[in-house]
Amino acid sequence: MQIRKTALLAMMLIVATTMVFANGGKDAAAGAAADAKPVVLRLAETHPADYPTTLGDIKFAELVKERSGGRITIEVYPGSQLGQEKAVIEQVQFGAIDFTRVSVSPLAAFVPVFNALQLPYLYRSETHMWNVLLGPIGKELFAALEPSGFVGIGWFEPGARNFYNSRRPVAKPEDLAGLKIRVQESDLMVGMVQGLGAIATPMPYGEVYSGLQTGVIDGAENNWPSYESTSHYEVAKYYTVDEHTRVPEIIIASKISMAKLSQADIDLIKQAALDAIPYQRKLWAEREKASEAKVKAGGSIITMIPDKGPWQAAMKALYDKQPSDVKYLVDRIGKVE
Numbered sequence: 375m376q377i378r379k380t381a382l383l384a385m386m387l388i389v390a391t392t393m394v395f396a397n398g399g400k401d402a403a404a405g406a407a408a409d410a411k412p413v414v415l416r417l418a419e420t421h422p423a424d425y426p427t428t429l430g431d432i433k434f435a436e437l438v439k440e441r442s443g444g445r446i447t448i449e450v451y452p453g454s455q456l457g458q459e460k461a462v463i464e465q466v467q468f469g470a471i472d473f474t475r476v477s478v479s480p481l482a483a484f485v486p487v488f489n490a491l492q493l494p495y496l497y498r499s500e501t502h503m504w505n506v507l508l509g510p511i512g513k514e515l516f517a518a519l520e521p522s523g524f525v526g527i528g529w530f531e532p533g534a535r536n537f538y539n540s541r542r543p544v545a546k547p548e549d550l551a552g553l554k555i556r557v558q559e560s561d562l563m564v565g566m567v568q569g570l571g572a573i574a575t576p577m578p579y580g581e582v583y584s585g586l587q588t589g590v591i592d593g594a595e596n597n598w599p600s601y602e603s604t605s606h607y608e609v610a611k612y613y614t615v616d617e618h619t620r621v622p623e624i625i626i627a628s629k630i631s632m633a634k635l636s637q638a639d640i641d642l643i644k645q646a647a648l649d650a651i652p653y654q655r656k657l658w659a660e661r662e663k664a665s666e667a668k669v670k671a672g673g674s675i676i677t678m679i680p681d682k683g684p685w686q687a688a689m690k691a692l693y694d695k696q697p698s699d700v701k702y703l704v705d706r707i708g709k710v711e
């Protein structure tokens with residue numbers, strides 16, 4: 375009797391164990407099925423569909439789709455359909471938009487240490503900037519995004535920014551005196567324009583054309599492709615090639631959206647963004663030339679600045695008033711090859 379009881383217990387144990395294992399297997403399969411569920415994510419872009427940076431976003435989305443076997447779709451919404459940059463960054467922060475490609479300038483209003491990447495005359499060249507972005511400093515800055523609810527995904531080429539206005543040719547900083555210049559929604563950019571003796575007006579990108587047209591502002595500043603694609607050159611024909619900043623373009627994701635993905639998927643997304651860079655940079659270089667030719671043909675009057683010395687000197691106060699974490703990074707950026 376005792377033996378039969380023990381045998382029964384042993385059998386029950388085997389059955390129970392088998393059930394546990396079977397169930398464990400089922401859970402694992404369910405996990406894999408959940409991973410395999412298609413995901414659709416949205417990316418907000420301010421530029422029009424044919425702009426090199428938007429095409430870079432699209433390349434990034436294509437790589438993600440291909441490498442996830444069609445499982446992860448990133449829909450790119452160009453032309454500020456999802457809002458202007460500052461508003462979009464806020465939405466990314468609380469998870470209503472999954473990704474955005476923005477300029478570091480408005481992002482620095484949320485994560486101020488990013489000001490270290492947009493100070494005037496910071497980089498010796500485009501190559502210097504890329505070495506900073508793709509090196510340890512770029513990685514540290516990505517990490518600095520996380521406490522504010524963002525995940526750093528990738529960088530794109532921004533070109534150099536130049537001043538333009540509707541009033542007069544500008545050949546030296548003093549020529550800007552009294553002009554109302556639109557800047558991105560960034561305190562650092564306000565400080566930069568004030569340092570040059572002009573009146574800074576922060577304003578969303580999408581409002582600049584009418585601002586110039588109605589005379590609410592006299593000028594703005596941007597790279598050749600933006601000056602051309604927005605048609606600002608039609609209403610502000612004096613363009614000064616002072617190349618005061620290179621403000622990196624960045625793709626960020628919402629931490630809330632990324633928390634729903636596996637680490638393997640996040641890694642796949644980051645690698646895709648990295649691999650889209652050469653494509654965007656190639657298109658960027660082509661568009662810079664095409665835009666320059668187009669605005670010149672359209673009647674823009676170009677002032678070259680061979681000696682940037684006086685412009686750089688006017689920025690000293692801006693450097694001096696940076697907090698210590700920014701100064702520390704600026705110092706390290708200077709040492710990057």
Ligand code: GTR
Binds near residue numbers: 420475476479623
């Ligand atoms: C462009 C940049 C945009 C936007 C714009 C602006 O160069 O690519 O993301 O920041 O400048 O001036 O607002």
